[in-house]
Amino acid sequence: MTDTDPQVADDGPVRFMPQLISLDYTVRTNPVAAAFGEALADGRITGHRCPSCSLVFVPPKGFCPICTIETTSADEVVIEDRGMVTAWTVLTPIQYHGQQERKDYALASILLVGADGTVGQQRLIDIPLDEIRPGLMVEAVWAAPEDRVADDRGYGLGTAIDGWKATGEPDAPASEYEGHTL
């Protein structure tokens, strides 16, 4: 018996049968996430600056979770597509249905210049896995305009940015990334 000859395999009675279904659904994206997505499609990363505490949230949530007040398009600010790595992990991708990742890769939290919180789970590209470190300066590698699809739930940066590559600048000092584990 070989791996390529399943017909002679006998694993006993059938107990489980994976059955894939398909389901079409429509997500009604909230207006704040929609505006953020439109800016991303345009090649801009935007945030909201809380009018009370002045912290800048990226992506904008439409409210300040600290002051618990609403923020609106009037509070919109443009953020640089450049920042520092604060935290990261190297993943061995789990092969669930629909997973396209096959090789180990790194995802990082990045504190963008002009933002007060990180964007999480950002792909690092062209950076050897053992050279990733906190404070490493990176810049966005934008996807082609037609491929920039925002996350309809308002999380993260969708597919607008393929990943982040090192800028070659000196590392940011610890004082700038400490306190930004997320």
Next chain:
Amino acid sequence: MAERCAIVGIGQTHHRKVREDVSFAGLLREAGQRALDDAEMTWRDIDAVVIGTAPDSFEGVMMPELYLADALGCAGKPIMRVHTAGSVGGSTAIVASHLIQSGIRKRVLTIAFEKQSEGDTTWGLSGGRSGGVGAGGYFAPHLRAYIARSKAPEYVGWMVAVKDRLNALKNPYAHLKVPDITLEKVRDSPMVWEPVRRLESCPASDGACAMVLTDEAGGDRAPHKPAWVHGTAIRSELGQFPGRDPVNPKGGQDCAADVFAQAGITNPRKDVDVVEMYVPFSWYEPMWLENLGFAEEGGGWKLTEDGVTEIGGDLPVNCSGGVLSSNPIGASGMLRFAEAALQVRGQAGEHQVDGARTGVGHAYGGASQFFAMWVVRDTKP
């Protein structure tokens, strides 16, 4: 004054990778029946059921509590579902205890479950999209930050894994058993989400846990020694905002401070005899020891290193083998709460801590943002 709450019955399933012998309903019946047997009650004696499980997308069955009501003897009775992701088993037990303490119900069955084999948790967490990181991938940067901040030696994570896997050998219900576990074996297991190795991670399990809670009169009549609830606390915080520290979350600190104050605990390290903490990846043991106030910040790993958290140590942690050994996600928090209660009832069998009188159950969930704890004792509050 609030009504006192007694834990008079505890049951759990044998947790396995695949419980192909039972349906969802059968799995819950197994745990529920064991809890009722322990309490010497029948399904008819129960006034209300409080049920918890992790997000429905993990198994692809929406609102399973609706179809499970019949199996839980709930026709015509109140049933309530609790949702707090991984901490849900703890939160569910707390909701049940509040139904007793508020005087609304006299006998409540609380039950939590997960049948990971019938779904795909990482798929569920990814929203069906490629590139999902799963729980381990999400938490790994937090663990790395803890190691960097505390300067803990790498082998501390391996020590937690060895301890919990040895403890699991003493627990007949535990899923993952690795009899020949050693530090070297953990060290040499594949890196999955750096710095988390495979043997430092929880398995995916099918399992359920149930408890029967009663008022004081029910506790006084209980056929077996009850455990008594001395404090319950829940806290949550948003998953991400500037200033949030996932290594030592404020929500966890506040949850612990609240529950200890309710129970009159001023020095947790000294006043608590046994702890069941939610440790799905080994580094969470030292992190939560600090977060909950059992150790000073940066000092949690020294308790692990010194053997303090072993069954023979003076603050045993996860004598059952913990989440590292059995992870039916929705039930994992309730298992922590139930194991703490088993300890103070003196019913933990081979993993019993001699003379345990004050136990703490802890669970966390979501993006390290939901926290639930209770303190139980062998005496009334």
